[in-house]
Amino acid sequence: MTGKAAGHIHPETESPSPDTLEVSPGWEHEKLEGWVPGLASEEETRKALEKAFDYRGDVTITRKDGTTVEGYLFDRKTGPSLADSLVRVLPRTSNQRVMIPYSDIAALAFTGRDTAAGKSWEAWVKKYVEKKAAGEKHIGLEPEALE
Numbered sequence: 001m002t003g004k005a006a007g008h009i010h011p012e013t014e015s016p017s018p019d020t021l022e023v024s025p026g027w028e029h030e031k032l033e034g035w036v037p038g039l040a041s042e043e044e045t046r047k048a049l050e051k052a053f054d055y056r057g058d059v060t061i062t063r064k065d066g067t068t069v070e071g072y073l074f075d076r077k078t079g080p081s082l083a084d085s086l087v088r089v090l091p092r093t094s095n096q097r098v099m100i101p102y103s104d105i106a107a108l109a110f111t112g113r114d115t116a117a118g119k120s121w122e123a124w125v126k127k128y129v130e131k132k133a134a135g136e137k138h139i140g141l142e143p144e145a146l147e
Contacts, residue, residue, distance in 0.1 A: 032110045033057060039108060042082055048108050049076060049087055058092055058112025063104050070111060071098070 032055055037048035052059045052073045060070040071091035079085045082102040089098045131139045 031114075033112075033114045034110060036107070036109045039105065045082060045102055045105065046078070046085070049073075049085075049102060049105070052108060052110065053087070055110055055114065057110065057114045059089075060109045060111045061087070061089065061100060061105055062107035062109075063100065064106045065104075066106075069098055069100065072112075 032051060037044065037051075039045045039048060053076050055073070058071055059073050060068055061073075062068050069089050069091055070093075071089045073087050073089050074097075075088040077086050085102040086099050087102070087105075089100065091098055128139055
């Protein structure tokens with residue numbers, strides 16, 4: 001469940017019409033890299049796992065039995081209770097997808113680099129303008145090397 005159905009609703013504030021703006025305001029991403037949220041309540045657990053789903057880096061999940069899974073959280077299914085909710089993780093060291101019920105999660109850490117940090121359209125335009133001012137030609141969108 002994503003978007004408004006999952007409660008991702010921007011605060012209702014009076015903002016100018018996008019038609020009158022030169023640049024529309026965007027969505028600012030939280031800096032989650034390195035964060036270890038507390039999972040003391042069901043609400044905290046659900047909120048932290050929702051943020052982990054939106055995160056573009058690896059997370060480390062510690063299960064209540066002490067085992068850990070480090071990888072990319074690519075899916076989650078929410079149910080009426082923690083036992084009925086689960087996350088699906090693609091572990092860093094294998095291609096086997098792992099399903100973990102919310103109720104089995106003891107700890108969560110945002111351990112991987114946020115691969116999309118600093119890659120907004122505005123950041124790209126700024127780099128483009130700098131390269132153009134320096135006289136570079138054939139400037140394009142080039143992907144960064146993966147780790």
